[in-house]
Amino acid sequence: xxxxxxxxxxxxxxxxxxxxxxxxxxxxxxxxxxxxxxxxxxxxxxxxxxxxxxxxxxxxxxxxxxxxxxxxxxxxxxxxxxxxxxxxxxxxxxxxxxxxxxxxxxxxxxxxxxxxxxxxxxxxxxxxxxxxxxxxxxxxxxxxxxxxxxxxxxxxxxxxxxxxxxxxxxxxxxxxxxxxxxxxxxxxxxxxxxxxxxxxxxxxxxxxxxxxxxxxxxxxxxxxxxxxxxxxxxxxxxxxxxxxxxxxxxxxxxxxxxxxxxxxxxxxxxxxxxxxxxxxxxxxxxxxxxxxxxxxxxxxx
Amino acid sequence: xxxxxxxxxxxxxxxxxxxxxxxxxxxxxxxxxxxxxxxxxxxxxxxxxxxxxxxxxxxxxxxxxxxxxxxxxxxxxxxxxxxxx
Numbered sequence: 001x002x003x004x005x006x007x008x009x010x011x012x013x014x015x016x017x018x019x020x021x022x023x024x025x026x027x028x029x030x031x032x033x034x035x036x037x038x039x040x041x042x043x044x045x046x047x048x049x050x051x052x053x054x055x056x057x058x059x060x061x062x063x064x065x066x067x068x069x070x071x072x073x074x075x076x077x078x079x080x081x082x083x084x085x086x087x088x089x090x091x092x093x094x095x096x097x098x099x100x101x102x103x104x105x106x107x108x109x110x111x112x113x114x115x116x117x118x119x120x121x122x123x124x125x126x127x128x129x130x131x132x133x134x135x136x137x138x139x140x141x142x143x144x145x146x147x148x149x150x151x152x153x154x155x156x157x158x159x160x161x162x163x164x165x166x167x168x169x170x171x172x173x174x175x176x177x178x179x180x181x182x183x184x185x186x187x188x189x190x191x192x193x194x195x196x197x198x199x200x201x202x203x204x205x206x207x208x209x210x211x212x213x214x215x216x217x218x219x220x221x222x223x224x225x226x227x228x229x230x231x232x233x234x235x236x237x238x239x240x241x242x243x244x245x246x247x248x249x250x251x252x253x254x255x256x257x258x259x260x261x262x263x264x265x266x267x268x269x270x271x272x273x274x275x276x277x278x279x280x281x282x283x284x285x286x287x288x289x290x291x292x293x294x295x296x297x298x299x300x301x
Numbered sequence: 302x303x304x305x306x307x308x309x310x311x312x313x314x315x316x317x318x319x320x321x322x323x324x325x326x327x328x329x330x331x332x333x334x335x336x337x338x339x340x341x342x343x344x345x346x347x348x349x350x351x352x353x354x355x356x357x358x359x360x361x362x363x364x365x366x367x368x369x370x371x372x373x374x375x376x377x378x379x380x381x382x383x384x385x386x
């Protein structure tokens with residue numbers, strides 16, 4: 001049973017402050033900017049944009065949904081810490097995953113754990129033979145897709161993830177499924193190629209997820225092959241869009257306990273210095289953000 | 302060194318509350334004018350009247366102390382450049 005916080009319980013104020021402020025930065029500055037300047041316009045009228053701009057908008061949406069949802073989780077975890085509750089991690093640098101299975105161990109961990117414990121394992125998991133394992137994976141991800149909403153695009157998104165995980169499992173069985181192969185570490189170039197490949201696989205799935213309807217998804221996919229834009233003055237590949245996408249992507253370095261030394265140093269600061277610094281950082285975040293803040297993407301699910 | 306990673310670096314509750322109190326006071330001083338502007342944009346009604354009445358004196362104090370300047374400068378420079386359409 002979870003122990004209630006008491007007056008004697010030490011509060012992880014350094015980690016809490018860091019999580020709340022980095023969450024606010026991800027949401028107010030990065031996610032809102034990417035939504036209003038890149039992802040929303042392109043997903044609303046994909047027909048008028050060129051392939052490179054659509055590609056950048058897809059990258060932007062990948063970073064936006066990560067920054068938006070991980071911010072939501074970080075702010076909740078940080079606020080909980082201030083009240084003495086320690087909630088588990090929900091994101092752990094998902095776009096650094098080298099396989100889709102690895103991605104689902106890092107993305108929305110609370111949902112993927114729930115799907116595993118309450119759908120995949122009760123269906124039999126991997127204990128009832130190879131074919132049944134593949135069926136269980138597909139069913140679990142189809143239902144995981146439907147959990148997001150009653151739309152064909154979510155069904156397709158779930159089916160794509162389930163099918164890709166199944167193929168990944170089959171290929172792993174062919175190429176390196178033996179016990180000896182498991183213990184051998186993969187070469188760095190193979191890991192990086194895997195990371196880049198999986199990032200693009202996930203980006204493709206975000207087109208299905210964000211599209212909203214099959215017409216938009218089709219227009220986005222067709223538009224990727226158009227070199228020229230209908231409106232020649234529209235071009236996203238310049239300094240600010242690239243900088244914000246890269247900054248949002250780099251925010252993954254803050255996930256997990258990668259910066260535990262920073263938390264420890266913050267916790268050692270005098271209370272008033274920590275409070276005043278947090279207020280100054282918040283002011284900078286608010287000054288950089290646009291007027292008004294869009295609701296979190298996951299509020300709709 | 303790795304052992305330190307697992308060790309939670311907590312502070313007593315009173316220290317956390319002090320940090321929180323200082324945070325609210327400083328954040329309010331630095332952002333009172335913007336907060337007041339937002340309250341003025343609320344739909345007319347008792348809610349707007351209440352929040353405008355609360356934020357007006359705080360904003361006046363903040364402006365008298367020039368505590369609103371850092372945010373205003375940041376908004377006009379980096380913020381405006383970042384958020385222009």
